[in-house]
Amino acid sequence: MTRTDQIFADPITRPHDFAFDGKVAGVFDDMVGRSVPYYDEIQRMTCELAADFAQPGSAVYDLGCSTGTTLLQLHPRLDPSIRLVGIDNSQAMLDQAAEKLAPIRAQREVDLRLADIESTGPLPQASVVLMVLTLQFVRPLHRDRIARRIFDGMQKNGVLIIVEKLLSADSTLNRLFIDHYYDYKRRQGYSELEISQKREALENVLIPYRMEENVALLKDAGFAHVEDFFRWYNFSGIVAVKK
Ligand SMILES: C[S@@+](CC[C@H](N)C(=O)[O-])C[C@H]1O[C@@H](n2cnc3c(N)ncnc32)[C@H](O)[C@@H]1O
Numbered sequence: 066m067t068r069t070d071q072i073f074a075d076p077i078t079r080p081h082d083f084a085f086d087g088k089v090a091g092v093f094d095d096m097v098g099r100s101v102p103y104y105d106e107i108q109r110m111t112c113e114l115a116a117d118f119a120q121p122g123s124a125v126y127d128l129g130c131s132t133g134t135t136l137l138q139l140h141p142r143l144d145p146s147i148r149l150v151g152i153d154n155s156q157a158m159l160d161q162a163a164e165k166l167a168p169i170r171a172q173r174e175v176d177l178r179l180a181d182i183e184s185t186g187p188l189p190q191a192s193v194v195l196m197v198l199t200l201q202f203v204r205p206l207h208r209d210r211i212a213r214r215i216f217d218g219m220q221k222n223g224v225l226i227i228v229e230k231l232l233s234a235d236s237t238l239n240r241l242f243i244d245h246y247y248d249y250k251r252r253q254g255y256s257e258l259e260i261s262q263k264r265e266a267l268e269n270v271l272i273p274y275r276m277e278e279n280v281a282l283l284k285d286a287g288f289a290h291v292e293d294f295f296r297w298y299n300f301s302g303i304v305a306v307k308k
């Protein structure tokens with residue numbers, strides 16, 4: 066059972082960068098559900114699209130799988146011959162995922178791996194690769210190489226699905242979108258202190274791209290079709306198809 070997110074509720078005397086440590090992992094499902102607009106719908110759409118492209122006998126990879134929410138929701142939609150692989154560099158997240166996914170492990174192969182996606186090798190037999198709110202935490206220097214490596218190892222007619230926070234090219238729209246996003250957080254019960262302390266903690270670690278930069282990244286990696294399937298102010302979902 067996930068607890069309520071209170072990570073930034075009290076004044077932080079020694080600020081530090083946001084990290085997916087044990088404290089965050091313990092409240093993550095509540096945190097992400099209240100911090101990402103339409104999170105449940107994004108999960109559902111991601112799983113629907115993943116199921117459309119997942120090929121029998123292949124593997125579906127979730128990079129930055131956190132507590133295993135997406136993998137759990139994918140399971141009933143997929144042929145039992147499809148292997149699920151969750152990769153994360155936070156052991157605390159993987160512990161939560163192992164607990165959540167335990168009931169389905171009797172029915173399908175589920176592999177949870179502690180690894181850094183900035184340095185992992187090719188992903189064998191991938192028909193679907195998911196990066197739901199993960200690429201934005203990868204240092205920009207590594208993003209092109211990761212997208213290329215995913216593309217190179219992917220089966221034909223496979224897809225990469227990314228969900229990302231975005232920056233707007235226009236500074237006025239950027240400010241307005243962020244203002245509306247903070248209003249959303251207030252409606253979810255977050256205080257001014259929680260909003261501002263989390264913003265500061267994320268500043269150096271969550272580095273959003275503009276929509277055009279993400280599209281260019283995916284096209285340059287080799288994907289033939291790149292299409293947005295979700296947009297809410299500064300959040301987006303993009304599907305990239307390999308032909
Ligand atoms: C915002 S969470 C992802 C949420 C999750 N995909 C979902 O749908 O609920 C980002 C995750 O990516 C992981 N992560 C960040 N950078 C990573 C890296 N370089 N290698 C592996 N995992 C990483 C974090 O530990 C965290 O669990």
Ligand SMILES: O=C(O)C(=O)C[C@]1(C(=O)O)C=C[C@H](O)C=C1
Pocket residue numbers: 096097100101198230263267271
């Ligand atoms: O709270 C924010 O500002 C977020 O950007 C939410 C966000 C994300 O977009 O990845 C950041 C950290 C985690 O709490 C989960 C989600």
